[in-house]
Amino acid sequence: MGTVPGAGRDVAAHAVARLPGEAAADPSSLRSHNLGIVMRLLRDHGTLSRKDIEHATGMVPASVTNLVADLHDRGLVRDVRGGGSEVRRRGRPRVMVEAVPDRCLALAVRIERTRVTGELHSSAGHLLDSSSRGVTLAWGQPGDVAHAIAELVGRAQQRAAEHGAVLFACIVTMPGPVGSDNRIADTAEFGWGHLGLVDLIHAAGVPAAVRVEVVNDANAAALAEHAALPMPRPAVMLYVEGSAATGVGGGVIADGRILEGGRGYGGELGHVTVDWRGRSCACGANGCLAAYLGPEALLTSARLTDLAQMAGRQAAMDELRARLDRGEKRAVDVALRAGDILGAAMRSVYDVVNPTALVLGGYLAGMRRWLEPGIQMQLAPRTERLAPLAIESGRLGRRAGLVGAARHGLTPMFDDPTLVPAVRRDDAVAEGA
Ligand SMILES: [Zn+2]
Known part of the structure; x- marks a missing residue:
């Protein structure tokens, strides 16, 4: 080159x-x-x-x-x-x-109700290992999550040693706001409030040399989707995703990093106000974007709540998508209106951070065709007068969260490579042989 x-x-x-x-x-x-x-x-x-x-x-x-x-x-x-x-x-x-693609590794962890999954990624973004542990979570209690994660870290350290690599970080992704003090402020899915999960993980045996951090899952996904874009990547990118399980999340990437804000709670695009007297949101406010673009809101408007109750929300969201593909009027109207609302929210954000790209993830990625007209129309007063905004569907799907978490975990190494120790002489000789 x-x-x-x-x-x-x-x-x-x-x-x-x-x-x-x-x-x-x-x-x-x-x-x-x-x-x-x-x-x-x-x-x-x-x-x-x-x-x-x-x-x-x-x-x-x-x-x-x-x-x-x-x-x-x-x-x-x-x-x-x-x-x-x-x-x-x-x-x-x-x-x-x-x-060297596999000198520095990061373990990315996802917590679900019955299991914890860890993926070991190299600094080149390759998946080296994947493993799960079953967990028992009582509402509001971390249960045996910290021990399960400590086991996954132990396995990752073993893999790293086999590769002559350094396990640099363990990054746990979490729906809901996570503070820069690493405390999980509120996780509606598990009923955790102000949980110091990092301390619990270290107490379960993870050595201090392995940096443990918790990040918001949508922020992590945003970082991965940004890195998946061709060069030159957008200086400021917005990411909004819809999940049948956890609702609407978002993230802002600026200069290739997650924009976490002063205390870590930044980038919550799902809670931009679209109607100050509007529907109540799970966060306690009124009229948040999530209250209109979340799975329950869309399924109610599309008259698919019965199906959601019988077959689950994911199945009902899949049916909504199928109806969109068939061009059924009610489904199309729901999606077009969702595009208008999303566009209104993005116009507010446009004025604050002047993004050059918007990436849609989760079920919103599959709805992009119907969302985009409304988004572009609402943004027109800015994009026609100032600068355009490219709208894309995410490229990584469900993988984005863990891929981004690993990338985030390795960021300090790319800021200061001296955090990685020199290779021992005899290792270096063996490597060169
Ligand atoms: Zn809200």
Whole structure:
């Protein structure tokens, strides 16, 4: 790869951006920062030459050589002898650099009523292992969830050791708001309120060296869907998903990260007000988007509540989708109106964060054809006068939450690769052999 399209300006801007007086006074943090820039560049653009890295970052050759050597010592990058026409012309192989895909791993965990599932992902986004444990949850009580998660972490650590890898983080996804103190503020699904799940997981035997964090599931899904978009990815992306089980969730991705807000409760697009005197929402407010786009609201309007009671909400949502595909008038009217309401909510958000893309997930992804006209009409006063908003369906489906959780868990490594220890000499020799 000779050039890194779109990367030069962004990365160069990051290379010089630092907090006033902070990084300049601390050379080691500036170095960590620059190591992170190189790692993110390799993650996002694949195999690059040292020259490519110089061009994309604006760093001088000696710095790039030095940073790549440091990453090499930590087992995070490796040299590959490049192919391509340029090589043959010059008659000697060109040495390229690529990220080692499975040096750093993250375990992403999903909790359901009867089981806990853990997926072990590499920093390249590959799924390496998946495992489940049965759990017993009483309403409002965490039951044996923390022990089940500790078991999954133990298994992941074993897998990591086999790969010569570092298990960097365990990220638990959770419907409902999660504070930046990692406390689950409120989970309607399990009746948990202000639960310190992270402490319970460590108490169940997970060592402090494995960072444990809880994230909102829709925020995690948003991050995964953002990373699944082609380059250059939107600077600000909105994500709204509908789940038959947990209702409407959302997330905002800014500069490739979850916009968590001051205390962690940001990005709750499902609770944007669309009618201040409107329907009551499970969150305690009136007129939230979720009260109109949630499964119960849609199924009631579509007269599918009987089916939902008999066959379950998922089956009823599937039937709604089937009726949309058949063009049945009532179903189509319900979806078109939902598009108007979603559009009104997104217009409010547009004015605050000026997104360039909106990605729909869960059952909303399958309804996009019918939602989009209303969304675009409601947004027209902004998009026609200011800048357009691309609307897409999510690409990852139900996988998005865990894929995004793992990516979120590895973010600190891409910010500061010095968190990963150097590979021991004898390991390095064995690896090179
Ligand atoms: Zn609400």
